[in-house]
Amino acid sequence: MTDSVLPFPPRDQLPGKVYLIGAGPGAADLITVRGARILARADVVLHDALVTAEMLELCPQARKIPVGKRSGQRSTAQVLINQALVDCARQYSLVVRLKGGDPMIFGRADEELTALDAAGIEYEIVPGITAALAGAAAARKPLTRRGIARSVAFFTSSTAPNQPERVTLPNCDTLVQYMGGREAIATARWLLSHGHSPTTPVVIVENISLRNERVREMRLSELEQGLSDCEGPVLVMIGEALAPRPGN
Amino acid sequence: MTDSVLPFPPRDQLPGKVYLIGAGPGAADLITVRGARILARADVVLHDALVTAEMLELCPQARKIPVGKRSGQRSTAQVLINQALVDCARQYSLVVRLKGGDPMIFGRADEELTALDAAGIEYEIVPGITAALAGAAAARKPLTRRGIARSVAFFTSSTAPNQPERVTLPNCDTLVQYMGGREAIATARWLLSHGHSPTTPVVIVENISLRNERVREMRLSELEQGLSDCEGPVLVMIGEALAPRPGN
Numbered sequence: 001m002t003d004s005v006l007p008f009p010p011r012d013q014l015p016g017k018v019y020l021i022g023a024g025p026g027a028a029d030l031i032t033v034r035g036a037r038i039l040a041r042a043d044v045v046l047h048d049a050l051v052t053a054e055m056l057e058l059c060p061q062a063r064k065i066p067v068g069k070r071s072g073q074r075s076t077a078q079v080l081i082n083q084a085l086v087d088c089a090r091q092y093s094l095v096v097r098l099k100g101g102d103p104m105i106f107g108r109a110d111e112e113l114t115a116l117d118a119a120g121i122e123y124e125i126v127p128g129i130t131a132a133l134a135g136a137a138a139a140r141k142p143l144t145r146r147g148i149a150r151s152v153a154f155f156t157s158s159t160a161p162n163q164p165e166r167v168t169l170p171n172c173d174t175l176v177q178y179m180g181g182r183e184a185i186a187t188a189r190w191l192l193s194h195g196h197s198p199t200t201p202v203v204i205v206e207n208i209s210l211r212n213e214r215v216r217e218m219r220l221s222e223l224e225q226g227l228s229d230c231e232g233p234v235l236v237m238i239g240e241a242l243a244p245r246p247g248n
Numbered sequence: 249m250t251d252s253v254l255p256f257p258p259r260d261q262l263p264g265k266v267y268l269i270g271a272g273p274g275a276a277d278l279i280t281v282r283g284a285r286i287l288a289r290a291d292v293v294l295h296d297a298l299v300t301a302e303m304l305e306l307c308p309q310a311r312k313i314p315v316g317k318r319s320g321q322r323s324t325a326q327v328l329i330n331q332a333l334v335d336c337a338r339q340y341s342l343v344v345r346l347k348g349g350d351p352m353i354f355g356r357a358d359e360e361l362t363a364l365d366a367a368g369i370e371y372e373i374v375p376g377i378t379a380a381l382a383g384a385a386a387a388r389k390p391l392t393r394r395g396i397a398r399s400v401a402f403f404t405s406s407t408a409p410n411q412p413e414r415v416t417l418p419n420c421d422t423l424v425q426y427m428g429g430r431e432a433i434a435t436a437r438w439l440l441s442h443g444h445s446p447t448t449p450v451v452i453v454e455n456i457s458l459r460n461e462r463v464r465e466m467r468l469s470e471l472e473q474g475l476s477d478c479e480g481p482v483l484v485m486i487g488e489a490l491a492p493r494p495g496n
Contacts, residue, residue, distance in 0.1 A: 022381070024280070027282070028281075029280065029281040029282040029285065030280050030281070030282055030375070031280065031281055032272070032277065032278050032279065032280055032281070032377065033276075033277040033278070033279055033280070033281055033284050034275070034277040034278055036281050037277065102377075102381045102384075103385070103390075104381060104384035104385060104389070104390045104391050104392075105381065105384075105390075105391050105392055105400065106392050107390070107392075108390075108394060109390045110390045110393045110394070110489070110493070111394070113388065113390075113493060114493050114494060117493055117494070118494070123388075125384075125385035125386075125388060126385065127278070127377045127381040127382050127384070127385040128377075128381070129280065129375045129376075129377065130381060133270070133350045133352060133353065133375040133376070133378060134375050136350075136352035136353075136373075136375070137351070137352060137373035137374065137375040138373075140361065140371075140373060141352070142351075142352045142353075142355070142356075142357045142358045142361075143352050143353050144352075144353055144354050144355075145358045146356060146358070146359070150403060150404055150405065151401055151402065151403035151404075151418050152353065152401065152402050152403075153399055153400065153401045153402075153418060153420050154399065154400050154401075154402075155398060155399035155400075155420070156398055156399075157398065168419070170399050170401060170418055170419060170420050171416070171418060171419050172401050172403070172418045172420070241358070245358070245361060245362050245365055246362060246365070246366070
């Protein structure tokens with residue numbers, strides 16, 4: 001039997017394995033221990049724009065490929081990211097797809113996993129700290145609170161893409177809007193017009209876990225005025241669980 | 249001036265600092281790098297019942313105080329936990345309160361932080377991987393999906409404590425019920441009677457990230473029959489985002 005008739009490539013030429021890893025909110029030490037260990041062994045790392053330079057110092061040995069999407073900046077289309085992942089898995093044995101936050105929440109993991117499935121490439125997912133958890137920690141505000149808040153919703157836009165007039169917000173006790181900067185006014189208006197009190201506590205966290213992190217507390221009536229001075233990614237948290245604690 | 253008239257104790261006798269740290273879902277390497285580093289320096293660690301022995305190996309130097317609450321087992325009342333935290337901060341300089349999952353979601357952090365505030369004790373919160381994120385990673389199912397699921401709700405009981413007949417579930421695209429074992433039947437019934445399809449995808453994850461982890465996929469109509477054979481903590485995820493991917 002010669003090489004040319006081998007039905008499959010030898011073991012060491014099989015496609016590599018892809019790890020979808022959640023980088024967490026930004027600070028390099030808010031990745032999981034598992035994520036950091038895999039990064040330190042990676043051959044290649046395809047990373048979002050939100051992944052910091054400090055985080056990439058965890059994988060000095062790896063080839064780094066930025067595939068970031070960020071509003072207002074030039075970005076890589078999702079289909080090209082999917083293809084790059086598959087191509088990398090055919091060239092390298094340990095491929096990391098490093099995504100800001102957690103891969104399974106607002107991460108479009110589904111499209112990347114579908115592409116890997118179609119190409120027969122093995123993968124594993126390592127969760128990450130999603131912005132809501134890091135934002136709550138930074139603001140020292142719980143998202144649930146006994147007797148006050150027993151459910152929490154994470155959502156992005158407050159409008160349906162094809163029906164901008166049909167706004168419906170989650171009915172959970174605590175609401176967390178990701179990328180809520182521009183959307184915050186519509187969110188506040190909807191809540192106020194649906195019986196929420198103007199004094200409902202609101203906490204805004206910008207640049208979560210980074211050096212320029214900023215936490216602001218306000219009321220729903222103020223949120224309706226907009227967040228004109230926000231820079232960078234903004235997390236908007238709304239609900240009675242976020243009320244000041246006694247003595248604070 | 250003699251020691252006896254000093255208005256405050258010297259700096260090294262001031263109360264210690266308390267770190268509320270999320271241990272994550274169970275596996276010792278799913279804590280954050282920051283959490284692991286603080287654990288390795290802790291003088292004392294007050295930990296939940298759900299924190300594993302493997303996780304506690306990250307702090308061999310520390311005194312360990314179990315303060316776990318677990319359904320059906322003898323537990324420490326919250327008020328005693330609060331007091332133990334304050335007492336420890338008066339005896340030790342680096343105190344860790346290690347909580348399963350994330351401290352700010354279903355962790356009763358609020359009560360512990362209020363007690364620390366009242367005692368004038370400094371604290372910091374380190375987020376952890378909450379069960380929903382680890383469950384989604386284990387099941388390889390995204391909680392959001394472009395064009396299909398733009399919001400996700402985390403909740404516990406489907407009944408209001410004082411009004412058991414007034415069940416209201418979140419209206420988010422994806423629902424994640426924590427500690428959903430016994431509650432799953434009521435959840436399924438409510439959803440079916442409020443227009444959700446019997447074929448809505450359901451994913452159950454038990455003992456997330458541990459050696460005996462188990463992932464099961466079913467439909468909402470099956471969930472209504474109950475999860476009689478579940479052992480340990482159960483996470484119930486419901487929604488179209490969890491549908492099988494093409495080729496799976």
